[in-house]
Amino acid sequence: MQYLLMIYSDESLYAPETKTDPAVLQEITAGHMRLGAELHEKGAWVGGDRLKPSDTATTVRTLGGVQSLHDGPYAETREQLAGYYVVEAPDLDAAIGWAKKIPGGPNYAVEVRPIHMM
């Protein structure tokens, strides 16, 4: 069985404007490194990434079969997270192009968020 572990946190913690104590951030980074190493070691690693902040998100909304773009993350609570794709795309338009091809019935949303490349 594979499991998706989703991290929800107050992203302002990571924003440069917040001036979070670097030691705190270093500790979090080190924690991720340790966990990654342990996952690899135990053969449990499948994948994982840090996402760019939610204000870089674009949501492709499908309502009654009609698609439209919205600036910002998916914020409603009517739908639940049902799946995900990770795609390689040269630019946002290409990524949105893929997102629009994801099926989901008459009403659903796909949030497109860039992955933070180290």
Add this chain to the structure above:
Amino acid sequence: MSRDAERILDEAVRAAGDRIRAALAMRFRDLDLAEEAFAFASLRAMETWSRDGPPRDPAAWLYSVGRRRAFDLGRRAQVRNTAVLDEPAPQPDPETLLIAAFEPIPDERLRLIFVCCHPALAPEARIALTLRTLCGLSVERIARAWLTSEVAMTQRLTRAKRKLRETAVRFEIPAPDAWGERLETVLATLEIAYAQAYEDAALASDAADLAAETLRLTGLLANLLPDEPEVLGLAALVRLTEARRPARIDAAGAMIPLSEQDVGAWDRRLIREAAAHMRRAAELGHSGPYQLMAAIHATHAARMETGVTAWGDVVQLYDMLLSVRPSVVAQVNRAVALGEAETPEAGLAALAALGDEPRLLTWLPYQAARAGLFAKAGRDAEAAEALRAALQLQPAPAERLFLAGRLGALSR
């Protein structure tokens, strides 16, 4: 000398500022960098031109100095990001740069319009970014038009620029399969920007600059995309409505409705420009909402020549518009036109057919339209009631004066 330098700089910025800003933005794929570089070049121009006299080609000078500045800023940012501690090369004196042959300033404005109006940005961010980047309007001016603070507008712009950067939006003309949708977004952005300028005209005396910029942008787009009929339609539409600006407000500051405006005060040059755009669009043979809206306003403009309004044509055009782009605004306007073309009762029946949802009842144009139709039908009590309802809905000062005037006339 410095007054002279200032005047020449103003002229150069007016004539080529948008081109220079766009060329810098595209060259460095960074709107912030371009803005900073352009500001630097302008400042440098004031100093240098006051001292040494203006260069032969001020625009090329600004572009060349701006580009050099952007290179340096970009390199510095790179140094910061990659922590390579190479000493940056000393900046060459701008004057020595000018000895080098000028590169013509490439016209990147179309690409920049598509970037600023990217559909992944919020609509209000698209407008702000377009006015800031392409027109060089100050953040303070844009904030004033959208009734927000300069701080909030700065944040909105910063966020939009960061999103473009962080999500790797490509600074390119959209691909053919995305062209229609992307162009629609650009047109919608300019339409909303113009609607705001139009509203603003009744509120503030200095709104003309905002309208002038949207007028210029739609004209620019029509020049850059002369084979897109809807682009031409939008350019015609804003010209036709803008042509009526001088006739929209009376000496007391009250709004004058379209049908009572003095056609002698309409701007004939803008109406002629609009007609040329519409002819060209018609030759291309693909109708669309902007062309239909322009046709409606052109029918009104024809009163200038014929002395009468062909209300029947207006109704038909609204019917066509409603079939391609349904909206309550068009429904209400159609009802008003129907009230003129046929009878006020017919207009009232069309309004009644919209239902009486609370949302509609608290919508100013709806109550104003009802009031007009009731008054025309001689149903004064109902007209007065609708006028009072409209006055409750916080009309802009010019419209308030107009509505109050009508109410006063009814009770006499």
